[in-house]
Amino acid sequence: MTKPENSFQLSVPFQLLIYHRGGQIDTSDEPMVVMGNAVTGICSEWFFDKSFIRSIGLETYVAGYYDKLPNKEIRPYTNGWGVYPVLKVNTSLFSFMSGYWYGKHFYAFEGEPLFGSFNPYDPQEQEPIRKLFTMKFAYSQQLLKNLSIGAQVETYTD
Template structure:
């Protein structure tokens, strides 16, 4: 959501288009295999009342191929105030993959299945520090509603501890998500639910000054989960995990090898494969307290135009507890632009 001084008093028409196909060839009892195939469209009208303010409204359309009806139609609205080092958003957030979470905390598929986040977001960008703090109001309740109020939020932060002119960089990441389900005016018999997932670790990167080999990196995290509900409702009240990654960025692709070892780990917003409690409707009571995975990710991002990008992903998986070959693959195309319409005369 660009905010530029030269856009002051501009009216513009925006379009965010996202096409996706993702195929999960999973055969375990933790996460079901399935295919997602379709597109999102978000046309919008944008106005810049000042050189640091962006106001936009539109409609979000989600179409799954093989379904004659839209899967979802929702209005969108965002007010963004942006200064040199920070931005404040109200309405629809710059969420999902923009947060920069690791997959054990935040499922990659939310960019398809749970695209819109609505609430408040604060973004901070400085030379050595990048921060994203957000609150997503997921479900509103009114008097005597038969369901609970649902709120989610979190924070991602990365601070550069050390950096050299020849390309070395050491970063300290801190991330967490929190969910709360409850309320005082609903008629639901379900108790309050409060859940926390968090992680920290270190990221070490070395830039390579060649045309083909661009960088080497390792990103390593210790992950924890904790339920703070008065009446425990999850399969495990607390757990932890180790998430180790090493990779190379080349001109053609980003290749990363990931190791996950989780113990009693559950995360409502996390990737399904990393859970110790099933998310499968085929195996509703299955538990795997000790979960160990090896994942190879091969990701190619191609810039077709200034605002048009193609991404291809292939992710083979080895499950140590249930030895078998599984994989996911995906093809994504994203177009995002603003077109000038007119300028308000002053």
């Protein structure tokens, strides 16, 4: 949404993932599966020249989940949603990110299981409302032109 050379950047990301299995062969006893995830949000980032703090960003995402033909024994929810505001700080030495996830009946079938409202390996283990505080700390150092080393620590509290 903004020019790449601006010190303030604003963007509206969008992701859509749809999964479909079965239904093509009517002689099969396999249940048909049709489900999807959609995510959008607004991302803002301020860049600073010649400063220890290189950028500060605020991102807010809204995610949705829909299961057209739920199998309650495997996927207990028909639809769900989540909101994830994130604060990011990038410095000349490290990066830091902190966020808060609030989800209701959400499931990301190809995403991070931590944010889901049920355990895909044990669907009876459910948290209809999922609240998480997340933090990520990353360090990266370039050693040579094509060689860098890095470390990352992620934590959360429920």
